Amino acid sequence: MKFNKVLENIQTYEAGKPIELVVREFGIAAKDVVKLASNENPIGTNPAIAKVIRSNADIAHLYPDDSMFELKAALSRKFNVQDNNIIIGAGSDQVIEFISRALLDENASVLMSAVTFAMYEIYAKQMGAKILRTASYTHKYDEFMEAYRMHRPKIIYLCTPNNPTGDATSKEEVLKIIDAVDSDTLVVVDGAYMEYAAAKDPQYAITPNDLLKYENVIYLGTFSKAHGLGGMRVGYGIAQAELIKELHKMRPPFNISTLSLAVAIEACKDNSFVEESIALHQEQIKRYEAFAEEQGFEYIESYTNFITYMFDETMDATKIADALLKRGVIIRNLASYGLNAMRITIGTVKQNDVFFKHFLEVIA
Known part of the structure; x- marks a missing residue:
């Protein structure tokens, strides 16, 4: 074969x-x-999650609400964005898959730091794209700009805080990179651990609303870490409506489960x-x-x-x-x-x- x-x-x-x-x-x-x-x-x-799972167990045979209306409404309130700014994934890495499939081919390249989340590379390679890495595991402006100007990548990944190293990039530095990139390059700001960075030092705190003015930027978040829902597999992307509309063409129906949807809604209620x-x-x-x-x-x-x-x-x-x-x-x-x-x-x-x-x- x-x-x-x-x-x-x-x-x-x-x-x-x-x-x-x-x-x-x-x-x-x-x-x-x-x-x-x-x-x-x-x-x-959260102990309330177990109650939600039990109360929804009798509808586990039913497909979830594919519009994910309640979850999007909860995230809209949480981040002060609109429903059409949001796409839900089975973990934020599924949103990375949507992004890769929507933008990449064998003529494209993707730029990331030397050591970062492995799925950026894997999804890009599945589309035949070339992988570009900076010399440092930290997100240094000069290194990213040198590679950007030379190769004009289709996607730039900024993982902050960075996995698996744990360092973070300040909001000022992230915006500096975004401002230097033209609209043909998508900048992905992966905030899977953002709750921890924001609590440690406000200058590292980035919210989706900080980025919504850019047509070529998407923020990724997840319920897997601080919310303790890794086993339920719920993540999200937040960006301008036109970008989200295109990514929805990549999303399969019912891509998270009935129980996952219910517990994510509950997790938004109490911080x-x-x-x-x-x-x-x-x-x-x-x-x-x-x-x-x-x-x-x-x-x-x-x-x-x-x-x-x-x-x-x-x-x-x-x-x-x-x-x-x-x-x-x-x-x-x-x-x-x-x-x-x-x-x-x-x-x-x-x-x-x-x-x-x-x-x-x-x-x-």
Whole structure:
């Protein structure tokens, strides 16, 4: 069987290892496994979500409202935008897929930082597009402008805060890049972790309304992180109505489930759970920063719900990650990104206690 040639140069996305894998391979009880690999909310979901799931269980056999009227209305109120500025995806990465299919072909190129969310590249390559990367994992204006002027990419991805590194780009710098780009290039501002950045430092806070005056910019958000709904797969894109209208041509019908739609609507009603989640994170990340300083290795200042530890040649991230996995601690090894580093989701107090205990034993 012959497959599309573009598949030859695409690597399968490597998701964080599930708890079930550790249970199967190492015989560790699920309750004893600490998963700090996929940037899920460590305190779970808003208790009101469970009630919504139970109350909607009897209509799970029905397709959802494909207009997603209530969810769009809730997001409209939340961000002070119009319903026709919004598209809903099964996670924000599905919106990235819509964007790629709508704009890219074998003659196009896509520009992104040296280390960033892998799906930007994967979806672009599926369309045969060329991948351009800056030299730095941070979003440096001069590097982006040099590549932009030379190649005139069809899409520029600005992931802020950036995954998997955790750094962020200020609103001033993001707008500076956008203002320097002409309308033939779409700028995607991926704010999957924006709630964390906004809470840490207002100069890094970007809202969809900050970007709506631009016809060639789209903001991406998700319910997977601060809202704790990773398993429900709901994300969104917000842009000018004409751009959203074109992206809707890429969207399949009923692309999120009946239950996903219901819980996303509920999640928009009360921000106290998000505030609680961020407060825990801000408290616990200080432990990770202090720990790195005590042990003498570097970390990237984080504006997300995770932290990235960077190692020199005396430490091997792959060996450390493998040893932790055998102990029931799952973190994200960043070797596939070309980094001798590991990304750790900031967990609960108990989860973090377990991580530090085993990490110290492993590096000893």
